[in-house]
Structures are given as C-alpha cells and as structure tokens.
Amino acid sequence: MSGKESEDQDxxxxxxxxxxxRPRTDRLDPSFRAELVEEATGPHPQPLSQRERGETxxxxxxxxxxxxxxxxxxxxxxxxxxxxxxxxxxxxxxxGHCFLCIHCGSEAAMRGRGRSAWPAALVATASLSxxxxxxxxxxxxxxVERHEMVTTVAVPxxxxxxxxxxxxxxxxxxxxxxxxxxxxxxxxxxLPDDVAPRGKFLVSRNTRSVKDMQTNxxxxxxxxxxxxxxxxxxxxxxxxxxxxxxxxxxxxxRS
Amino acid sequence: xxxxxxxxxxxxxxxxxxSLVLYAQQWCDAPEDVVQEAFLLLVRQAMAPQNPVGWLYxxxxxxxxxxxxxxxxxxxxxxxxxxxxxxxxxxxxxxxLDAAAATAALRDLPIQEREAIVARLWGGLKFDEIAGLSGxxxxxxxxxxxxxxxxxxxRLGWKCLEKKAKTRT
Numbered sequence: 001m002s003g004k005e006s007e008d009q010d011x012x013x014x015x016x017x018x019x020x021x022r023p024r025t026d027r028l029d030p031s032f033r034a035e036l037v038e039e040a041t042g043p044h045p046q047p048l049s050q051r052e053r054g055e056t057x058x059x060x061x062x063x064x065x066x067x068x069x070x071x072x073x074x075x076x077x078x079x080x081x082x083x084x085x086x087x088x089x090x091x092x093x094x095x096g097h098c099f100l101c102i103h104c105g106s107e108a109a110m111r112g113r114g115r116s117a118w119p120a121a122l123v124a125t126a127s128l129s130x131x132x133x134x135x136x137x138x139x140x141x142x143x144v145e146r147h148e149m150v151t152t153v154a155v156p157x158x159x160x161x162x163x164x165x166x167x168x169x170x171x172x173x174x175x176x177x178x179x180x181x182x183x184x185x186x187x188x189x190x191l192p193d194d195v196a197p198r199g200k201f202l203v204s205r206n207t208r209s210v211k212d213m214q215t216n217x218x219x220x221x222x223x224x225x226x227x228x229x230x231x232x233x234x235x236x237x238x239x240x241x242x243x244x245x246x247x248x249x250x251x252x253x254r255s
Numbered sequence: 256x257x258x259x260x261x262x263x264x265x266x267x268x269x270x271x272x273x274s275l276v277l278y279a280q281q282w283c284d285a286p287e288d289v290v291q292e293a294f295l296l297l298v299r300q301a302m303a304p305q306n307p308v309g310w311l312y313x314x315x316x317x318x319x320x321x322x323x324x325x326x327x328x329x330x331x332x333x334x335x336x337x338x339x340x341x342x343x344x345x346x347x348x349x350x351x352l353d354a355a356a357a358t359a360a361l362r363d364l365p366i367q368e369r370e371a372i373v374a375r376l377w378g379g380l381k382f383d384e385i386a387g388l389s390g391x392x393x394x395x396x397x398x399x400x401x402x403x404x405x406x407x408x409x410r411l412g413w414k415c416l417e418k419k420a421k422t423r424t
Contacts, residue, residue: 011401014408017351019376021344023277027287033268036291039298040261 259303267307268294274377275315277343281369282319289318309384312374316388352411360410368403371396 259267272290279286293314297307304310343361344354361369370389374380380388386396 010413011404011408014411014413015376015404017413018357018372018404018407021352021354021357023273023377024343024345025273025276026345027276028272029287029291032291032294033265036264036268036294036298037261039295040259040264 258300259297259307263307264294264298267297267311271308271311271378274373274379275311277377278312278370278373279315279319280343281366281373282316283322285322286319289315289322292318306384308378309380309387312378312380312384313388352413356411357407360407363410364403364406367391367399368406371400372403372407375400 272294275290275293276286279289283289293311296314297304297311342355342358344357346354361372364372367389371385374385374388375382382393382396382400385400386393389396391399
C-alpha cells in the first residue's frame, strides 16, 4: 500500500471516529418537541381561495386568473391573522425581524443588499462622469480663452522651419481651384509628391483655425519648398531655385 | 406542495435538532433558541420548503449570525467566558476521540472549515448544499472540509492513538 493510500485510509478512519461523536442533546428543551407537534397539528396559514376573499361572483380579472393557475406565483396570498402569531404573544424583538423566503429560507434583507449593488455602481459612475465632464469643459474653456488672446502676425517671406518651430507656427494648405483649406499635419510631409497636398500654403502662429492664418504667397505657394524646410530643419532654403507655381485667382490672399 | 405534518416535523426534530444546535453553535452561544425558532418558522410556513433540511440549516445559519451580532454588541466578554468549558459532544467511553479535546480542536479551526465539517459530518449535507449555505463553490467547500479534517487529526494526535492501539494488539 502506498503512502498516499494509507494516508487517505487514515483520514477516513479519523473522519469516521470524529463522526461517531454525538452532538449534545441535553441542551434542548424536552418540552419544546411536544409544543412543536402541537403547533404542527394546529391550523396553518393557507393561500386564500377566491371564496374566502369574498369574490364568488363576477368574472375573474387577469391577475386573479394568473394567481389561481399558479399557486406558487408572486401573486400568492397568505391568510394573515389579526394576531399574526397563531395565538402567541406578538414578537417584541428590539433588534427587528428577520425576513426569510418561504421557499429557500434565504434572508430577504441579504438579497436586497445584493440587488442594491447595481444602483450604487450606477451612481458612482454617473458622479465620475460628471466630474470628468466638468474638467473637460474647464479645459476647453481655457483653450478657447488662450486662442482668443493670440494675435495673428504677419509672416516674413523667408521663414525657415527653425523659425516656424520657434514661433510655434502652423501650416495649412488651401487647395488650388477648390478653395478647401485645412491645417497640415506631420503626416502630410511623409506622403510622396504625387499625393502630397498641393495648393497655396498658409502659415499662422499658435492657432487651430485656417481662417486665422496669414498667408505669404511668395514663400509658401510651393509644396516642394515646404518639404525641404521640414526635412532640413534649421537649413536655409533658397526659394529662388524653386519652380514658381502658376498664379491662381481662386487662391485668394488672406494677408 | 403543502405544509409539513406532525410526523414529518417530529422526524426532522429527532434527526436534526442536535446537529442543528451544533451547527448554530459555530456562531452564537444560544444555539438552542435559534434552532427552536427555526423549527417554529418551518411549522408556520404556508408552503413547505422543497428541501426542509437544507432550509433549516440556512435559517439556523442566518439566525445564528444575527444572534451573534446582536449579542456581540452587548457583552463579548461574558460570552467568551460562558462558551469556555462546555463540550459540544456527549461524553462516552466508547468513543475513540475525547469529546472535550475534539470540541477544543474544533473550536480553534477557522469558521469556514468548522462549518464545512459540522454540516458534512453531523448534518449529512452534500458539498453543494454546504457551498450554497456558505456562499462558496462546492470545490471550495470540499477543500475547507479536507483541510479542517487534516488539521483536527493533527491536533488530536490521531496517528499516535492508532499506532498505540496497534502496538497493544
């Protein structure tokens, strides 16, 4: 026999020896058993029949039909006596009463606490959302305030990328012929030439709106020039060797 | 489903009242009152529960925990003194384990292990029923039972007793 088997057998033997101990019975009141039997033989609360409820005439309502067809349904009614305790003196327990399910015996108060977890979580989530919303609105308001304080400046003709970065410039493009304007992102400069944005470039300082941008047609109407600027930060780029774009009437100046 | 008759109530009382007292004793020091109250509640039910034994254990557990809370607020010290020396089992010469020692060892176990052992050994409940009472899984109830049993065996020196008995024979 292996050690594990002998260990199990030993545990089973101990289990049997422990189980052979008999719980004390002398603490129970011997007269209570007779009282219990007497209580069990007495009248029991029964669900009220239709006749007992005094509804012997007339058609049954929908709820009464449901209750009459399902005796264990939620609509089950139990006869309630005036005393409520079958002739015993009313309960005066100062700590309150324990409500138990008549089917499973579980404590009703505990079930109630279990269900209340959802509203509590909902309230907490709503409160958190409200706080976040207030923070967001505050941040947005401060941004708008900062934006309104920014003054748009005239852009020099020979602006370099270093200057643009130092002066917190933003670049935008106004499409030739279409009139569409949008602020350029760094991703725009990674695009190949054939799909890179083309048009009249606008530059402005510290703003998110194309409408606020000052244009400089001489220096920023060429896409290749801007690519060179952004790929060689700080380098001097001579705009004279770049092809001059065709003048377009649709790309109006904002300066 | 109908109410339980006197015979059924008598059978339940004779078969489970002592075990229920022992079960309630794991939480409170007036287990007899709790058990009697549970039986009265059972008798007064308009509809008999599907599993009266399980129902009784659940009600006794809830009532015992409630009683221990309210009593604990009043006087913890008096309770501790009163609960000190009373053994939980009947003393008998035939038993292979000492009732007082078993009571002391059982009392020192964590409540989860104690509850599982009492409900299983003396209540005859299945592990899924124990799990339903204690709000755990059946495997957790089984592990608590096994762990508590092993601890009890060590504390009561069971191996030594068995070896002594073998050497005598």
